[in-house]
Amino acid sequence: xxxxxxxxxxxxxxxxxxxxxxxxxxxxxxxxxxxxxxxxxxxxxxxxxxxxxxxxxxxxxxxxxxxxxxxxxxxxxxxxxxxxxxxxxxxxxxxxxxxxxxxxxxxxxxxxxxxxxxxxxxxxxxxxxxxxxxxxxxxxxxxxxxxxxxxxxxxxxxxxxxxxxxxxxxxxxxxxxxxxxxxxxxxxxxxxxxxxxxxxxxxxxxxxxxxxxxxxxxxxxxxxxxxxxxxxxxxxxxxxxxxxxxx
Amino acid sequence: xxxxxxxxxxxxxxxxxxxxxxxxxxxxxxxxxxxxxxxxxxxxxxxxxxxxxxxxxxxxxxxxxxxxxxxxxxxxxxxxxxxxxxxxxxxxxxxxxxxxxxxxxxxxxxxxxxxxxxxxxxxxxxxxxxxxxxxxxxxxxxxxxxxxxxxxxxxxxxxxxxxxxxxxxxxxxxxxxxxxxxxxxxxxxxxxxxxxxxxxxxxxxxxxxxxx
Numbered sequence: 059x060x061x062x063x064x065x066x067x068x069x070x071x072x073x074x075x076x077x078x079x080x081x082x083x084x085x086x087x088x089x090x091x092x093x094x095x096x097x098x099x100x101x102x103x104x105x106x107x108x109x110x111x112x113x114x115x116x117x118x119x120x121x122x123x124x125x126x127x128x129x130x131x132x133x134x135x136x137x138x139x140x141x142x143x144x145x146x147x148x149x150x151x152x153x154x155x156x157x158x159x160x161x162x163x164x165x166x167x168x169x170x171x172x173x174x175x176x177x178x179x180x181x182x183x184x185x186x187x188x189x190x191x192x193x194x195x196x197x198x199x200x201x202x203x204x205x206x207x208x209x210x211x212x213x214x215x216x217x218x219x220x221x222x223x224x225x226x227x228x229x230x231x232x233x234x235x236x237x238x239x240x241x242x243x244x245x246x247x248x249x250x251x252x253x254x255x256x257x258x259x260x261x262x263x264x265x266x267x268x269x270x271x272x273x274x275x276x277x278x279x280x281x282x283x284x285x286x287x288x289x290x291x292x293x294x295x296x297x298x299x300x301x302x303x304x305x
Numbered sequence: 306x307x308x309x310x311x312x313x314x315x316x317x318x319x320x321x322x323x324x325x326x327x328x329x330x331x332x333x334x335x336x337x338x339x340x341x342x343x344x345x346x347x348x349x350x351x352x353x354x355x356x357x358x359x360x361x362x363x364x365x366x367x368x369x370x371x372x373x374x375x376x377x378x379x380x381x382x383x384x385x386x387x388x389x390x391x392x393x394x395x396x397x398x399x400x401x402x403x404x405x406x407x408x409x410x411x412x413x414x415x416x417x418x419x420x421x422x423x424x425x426x427x428x429x430x431x432x433x434x435x436x437x438x439x440x441x442x443x444x445x446x447x448x449x450x451x452x453x454x455x456x457x458x459x460x461x462x463x464x465x466x467x468x469x470x471x472x473x474x475x476x477x478x479x480x481x482x483x484x485x486x487x488x489x490x491x492x493x494x495x496x497x498x499x500x501x502x503x504x505x506x507x508x509x510x511x512x513x514x515x516x517x
Contacts, residue, residue, distance in 0.1 A: 119377050123436065130435040134448045160433045164379060171378030180375065195319055200368060203323040207372075210327040214335055228339060235339040240476060242335050247328055247352065247480050251488060254320040267316055 064106035068284035069178045069186040078291035079170040083163050085298045092162035099173050108176045120168050124161045131157030180204065185276050194272045210250060218242050310360045317491050318357045325349030325365045326372065343469040350387055351394040351416070352477045355403055356484070358493040359395025366391040382431050386424040393419040398494045409478040413471035420470060421462045428458050440465040
């Protein structure tokens with residue numbers, strides 16, 4: 059059993075936490091509140107010992123998006139209160155506020171889910187979803203997809219190399235490159251489709267579509283804290299709604 | 306209704322879903338390798354819609370975007386666009402809109418329209434109009450020219466989506482033409498694309514189906 063206090067939580071507890079952050083930044087309009095989640099998430103990541111990969115992932119994916127979204131709002135959001143100008147653009151106060159509030163929310167929600175996928179095993183999460191009612195077929199689809207994607211990527215490279223030796227050009231003008239797309243993808247799709255029939259026979263021989271309850275070798279345990287935490291989230295959300303509506 | 310939907314998910318349709326999702330990813334990857342200016346990341350979803358029906362495509366789209374979310378959750382809101390594309394492709398197929406090349410191009414335009422109408426509000430509401438891909442630059446140009454945000458996002462989405470979706474649907478059309486009758490006969494809309502058709506009675510040829 060994993061002894062790390064964050065990692066050992068039930069996958070759904072972690073998932074509800076990401077949802078909780080999403081709902082909370084939608085309820086509270088203040089951008090400082092949404093930005094404040096980010097250091098909290100870094101602390102959680104550090105506790106789970108994934109801080110380094112978490113931060114480098116955010117730098118790689120989120121920062122550029124945030125910069126673009128922010129600049130778009132600052133320069134193009136309609137507003138009257140001009141606080142500066144540059145070339146043909148006008149910097150407005152409304153645009154600045156809109157930019158801050160939009161980026162703060164994207165950062166909070168985006169990083170909450172990025173962290174979620176850092177601290178949860180997909181296998182566990184799918185199992186947890188199955189436990190709360192997703193059909194086992196759904197779990198099979200998700201897990202087999204994750205296996206098939208790298209396999210088909212390799213296959214597409216092989217097909218591309220093979221087509222190159224046959225004389226299909228993959229370099230040159232846009233038209234030449236676009237033409238190479240068809241001979242790469244068509245054989246890949248056709249051969250993959252053909253393989254599903256074999257897979258169907260294999261699965262059927264193992265009673266895949268037989269009715270009845272399925273047992274699983276992979277089991278998840280819920281500890282008391284996994285029962286308490288979701289209610290804590292709900293309590294805080296209700297508190298925030300009351301605070302927003304009445305105060 | 307629910308029973309009908311459930312009937313769409315026979316074992317072969319279920320096994321087609323992972324393939325379709327992987328095709329979405331591989332199509333995108335190959336487009337990147339060939340440095341094409343379009344994404345081509347919905348080919349699998351459209352393919353599933355065309356031969357296995359709208360509901361299976363809907364599930365495939367949902368799972369595709371959920372898997373993308375593992376790597377980058379920020380673009381998850383676009384799941385709605387993918388699902389609409391899948392359902393759209395399924396319905397177009399049902400009404401015979403992929404039976405020849407010209408109709409297929411029209412279908413491509415219809416799917417473009419679906420993609421633009423569904424994705425533009427997401428771009429404006431969730432990202433304020435720009436998501437950092439090539440269309441953002443076009444959006445910014447339109448905005449600088451004085452268009453309002455909706456007009457700018459719609460126009461740039463049409464420009465970037467049209468080639469993408471028409472090429473995707475055409476590819477699916479040619480792929481479906483090359484799939485064996487034996488396989489097509491086990492798919493929901495497969496009978497529409499089979500080479501040996503029982504044209505006299507207009508009834509679909511049903512093969513003894515092992516996998517239902």
